[in-house]
Amino acid sequence: MTPTAHVIGDPIAQSKSPLIHGFWLDKLGIPGVYETRHVTRENLSDYLLEMRENPDWVGCNVTMPHKRAVMYEMYDVDHKAEAAGAVNTVLSQEDGTLLGTNTDIDGFLEPLREELKKQHYFRMARIIGTGGAARAIVWALAEEGFTLVLAGRNPDKAQAILDGLAPDGEHHVIHLDHFAEPTDFAFDDREGCLDLVVxxxxxxxxxxxxxxxxxxxxxxGSIAYDIVTSPADTPFLQAARAAGHETINGFAMLIGQAAFAFEKFFGVAPPREHDVELMEMLTQ
Structure with a gap:
């Protein structure tokens, strides 16, 4: 048996996940295959049915636009995927059933862990987006005690996400265009606070x-975090640095979520001591 996993999406050619998993498999010297599969919404069910018949298939990662739709193809979803309302990792169980989980949550939080260990007077995150990854991020940051401002083209959709994933906080919704124009709002002294723009x-x-x-x-003192990986250094991050803010690029989350998925697929933790080399390879 050669454990085989995929990353599925539409489109999918841009995915860096095969490079990451292949890098770790090579470093560990263990058998395994990780490849892209172009899967449309119309053939999502057929893909999963076909893979369930393949004894080598251990699961797949799920990217846009299937993170919501794939939930309804699962036999079960774990508490993180259920809470976030999105699945980014499908696992083939020994009994042939499919389990959906969400490694985006841990992957997103990983580069923030040291900061999150600190005590803060107040935590606020401005989050842009209302897709599957945004849902995971909303749930993760609400669990970490953030007050959220969720921006999207459809404020009603954004409000529904907050109502479903973070109903107890004093969170806010705003149209995406609000952040496009300058503001003369005078922020107070933010020492002791943690502010994110995601x-x-x-x-x-x-x-x-x-x-x-x-x-x-x-x-x-805000931290700018962009989950986009192509390009690695987006204009959003460049403008943040020019304004004096710390930045985190999308490869931090991508590598983090991949690490959690890799261990589930191949039964061993990836060699994270090579992260610098991996990052250099991905950004070439």
């Missing part, structure tokens, strides 16, 4: 429209 949308991705965000909307 692009959880495909805006700014190669081939997509740019994300229009004016950094006058971000308090001093």
């Amino acid at each position: 692009n959880a949308s495909p805006l700014g991705m190669t081939g997509n429209p740019s994300l229009k965000f004016d950094w006058s909307h971000a308090p001093p």
Whole structure:
């Protein structure tokens, strides 16, 4: 048996996941295959049915636009996927059933862990996007005690996400265009506070429209986090640095979520001591 896993999506050619998993398999010297599969919404069920008949298939990662739809193809989903309302990892169980989980949550939080260990007077996150990844991020940050401002083209959809995933907090919804124009709002002294600005949308991705965000909307000392990986250094992040903010690019989350999935697929933890080499390879 050669454990085989895929990453599925539509489109999928841009995915870096095979490079990441292949890098780890090579470093560990263990058998395994990880490949892309182009799967449309119309043939999602057929793909999963076909793979369930393959004894080598251990599961797949799921990217846009299937993170919501694939939930309804699962025999069961774990508590994180259920809470976030999105599945990004499908696992083939010994009895032939499919389990859906969400490694985006842990992957997104991984580069923030040291900061999250600290005590803060207040935590606020401005999140842009209302897709499957955004849902995972909303749930993760609400669990970490953040007050959220969720921005999207459809405020009603954004409000429904907050109502479903973070009903107890004093969170807010705003139209995406609000952040495009400058503001003269005078932020108070943010010492002892943690502020995030997160692009959880495909805006700014190669081939997509740019994300229009004016950094006058971000308090001093904010951390800019873009989950886009192509390009690695987006205009959103470049503008954040120019405004004096710390930045985290999408490869941090991509590698983090892949690490959790890799262990589930191949039964061994990936060699994270090679992260710097891996990052250099991905950004070439």
